[in-house]
Amino acid sequence: MIELSTTIAMVLLGLAMAMTIIRIIVGPSLADRILGLDLLSTVSVAFIAVFAIRTGLYQNIDIAVALTLLAFLSTAAFARYLLPRWHRQ
Amino acid sequence: MTYVASALIVIGAAFCALASLGILRFPDVYTRLHAASKAGPLGAGLILLAVALASGDLATAVRGVLGCAFLTLTVPLSGHLLARAALRAGTPLASITSINDQRGNG
Amino acid sequence: MILKWLSLFAFFLKELVVSTLKVAWLVVQPRPRLRPGIVAFPLTVTTDAQITLLANMITLTPGTLSLDVSDDRKTLYIHAIDIESREALIGSIAAGFETKVLEVLR
Numbered sequence: 001m002i003e004l005s006t007t008i009a010m011v012l013l014g015l016a017m018a019m020t021i022i023r024i025i026v027g028p029s030l031a032d033r034i035l036g037l038d039l040l041s042t043v044s045v046a047f048i049a050v051f052a053i054r055t056g057l058y059q060n061i062d063i064a065v066a067l068t069l070l071a072f073l074s075t076a077a078f079a080r081y082l083l084p085r086w087h088r089q
Numbered sequence: 090m091t092y093v094a095s096a097l098i099v100i101g102a103a104f105c106a107l108a109s110l111g112i113l114r115f116p117d118v119y120t121r122l123h124a125a126s127k128a129g130p131l132g133a134g135l136i137l138l139a140v141a142l143a144s145g146d147l148a149t150a151v152r153g154v155l156g157c158a159f160l161t162l163t164v165p166l167s168g169h170l171l172a173r174a175a176l177r178a179g180t181p182l183a184s185i186t187s188i189n190d191q192r193g194n195g
Numbered sequence: 196m197i198l199k200w201l202s203l204f205a206f207f208l209k210e211l212v213v214s215t216l217k218v219a220w221l222v223v224q225p226r227p228r229l230r231p232g233i234v235a236f237p238l239t240v241t242t243d244a245q246i247t248l249l250a251n252m253i254t255l256t257p258g259t260l261s262l263d264v265s266d267d268r269k270t271l272y273i274h275a276i277d278i279e280s281r282e283a284l285i286g287s288i289a290a291g292f293e294t295k296v297l298e299v300l301r
Binding site: 107 | 211212214215218219221222223229231233250251254255258260261262263272274276
Binding site: 008017 | 091095096102105110113121122129136137140143144146149152153166168170171178179181
């Protein structure tokens, strides 16, 4: 049961990653690319969690939680970089 | 327990896929942020809850629930930061935008 | 006090699920009917904590995303993905989240 559901989930998450990467490449503005990176890390967290369930190596959850933190901080830093005031100084 | 966890995994993965599809289909940054900052954390959060259910170990379950709570708190926050920065940087709105109360540029 | 926080939390969870389903429905439609726009929301909450909580909650209500607070801290700019009318949107936020936030943080 777990085997089947994790297989389906991994296919879906792989498709999600592919679509996000298309948006990062195409993205007309810088904000689009930052958004794509943010969603890519969220999908990666989900992927690591599915991997942990499938293999039974639950230590991987620590990596997922740390990646959540990192994703928030990096998006916040990119958003600061996007602000026009930042460039003028 | 296994069945509930399996259902949570598939539903969560479907929400993640929908968020990515939304990012690909919507017309401008702000509408894309709607898709990414709602469906994304809910999908990943459901999968982390499934980990908490499937592990059968208290330490892992606490980490899963903690990760889920952290995700639902931080992703909307970063979405808001990004929307504000995009608005101030003058990222254009889609042409179908109907109402705009924002005067000038920030 | 704790009961009011719990009530706010339950309301928040319900809104998160509803908003995600709404956005997911918009994504899977073959021709999504989007009417995005930016609406100025007159704030009655005053302190930093209240504004922060309200802005975060608005990001998770169905189809709305808080963008920016004006310099005099009297208006909150909200981006909505599907606007029926400006008055209906402002009314629903003022009646739902703002009163609940005021109950908790006074």
